[in-house]
Amino acid sequence: MRMNRDLIKSYKNTAEEFNQTINSLKDNHTDLMQKNLKLETRVKDLNAEKNQLQRDFDSLNKKGPVCLFMSTELKSWSDSRQYCRDRGADLVIINTEEKQVSLFSESVWIGLSDREREGNMKWVDNSTLKQGFWFKDQPNNYGGNQDCIELNYNREKPGWSPLNSWNDVACSNKKKGICEK
Numbered sequence: 001m002r003m004n005r006d007l008i009k010s011y012k013n014t015a016e017e018f019n020q021t022i023n024s025l026k027d028n029h030t031d032l033m034q035k036n037l038k039l040e041t042r043v044k045d046l047n048a049e050k051n052q053l054q055r056d057f058d059s060l061n062k063k064g065p066v067c068l069f070m071s072t073e074l075k076s077w078s079d080s081r082q083y084c085r086d087r088g089a090d091l092v093i094i095n096t097e098e099k100q101v102s103l104f105s106e107s108v109w110i111g112l113s114d115r116e117r118e119g120n121m122k123w124v125d126n127s128t129l130k131q132g133f134w135f136k137d138q139p140n141n142y143g144g145n146q147d148c149i150e151l152n153y154n155r156e157k158p159g160w161s162p163l164n165s166w167n168d169v170a171c172s173n174k175k176k177g178i179c180e181k
Contacts, residue, residue: 067181068092070108077148080109080177081124089181090124094151100133101162103151109177112149114139114168121149132166135159139168147171151178 071083077091084090091111094100111124118141121129136159139146148171154160 068103069179069181070105071177071179074174074176075109076174077109077113077171077177080175081111084177084179087179087181089179092178092180093123093125093127094133095130097133097163100151100165103178105153107150107152107154107175109175110149110151110166111180112166113147113171115147115171118147133163134166135164138166141168143170145170148173150175 067089069087069089071080073083075083081091091109092099092103093111094103112121112129114121116122121132121139123129133151135152135157139149141147146168148169150167150169150173152160152165152167154165
């Protein structure tokens with residue numbers, strides 16, 4: 001009989017330890033579930049923040065350059081480009097009407113040419129031209145030596161408008177350049 005009591009007592013102790021372990025596991029599970037929920041919420045918040053930062057970044061890129069400045073001396077296209085590069089910039093890339101119409105004051109170099117292959121206009125970042133703002137009948141490579149593009153502020157030229165003002169000219173011509181940083 002004593003043996004049965006000892007077995008029963010042992011069984012009760014084991015059952016009690018088992019219940020304590022189950023309760024402890026339930027508490028741990030509850031804690032882990034709460035931590036998991038907090039982590040999921042944090043991940044969701046971080047993703048929303050990342051998406052907002054990406055939208056802000058994209059918006060800033062669409063708004064245009066951080067800084068525009070013009071060279072002070074008349075130079076060839078290559079020398080104007082080097083002037084810009086020496087200052088951490090490059091000749092301006094014009095890819096929107098808003099940017100095009102905001103740059104008028106005089107005839108200047110922009111960062112577009114077909115120096116590598118005639119008729120294949122490339123920007124200084126090596127991207128291809130998508131939209132141009134050409135004078136009528138331009139580019140024409142007159143004389144076979146017009147590979148660099150000027151934004152020409154010649155209001156007297158027939159057909160001139162802020163949206164029709166690009167002209168291809170010899171790269172050795174001397175002009176100021178518009179730099180974009």
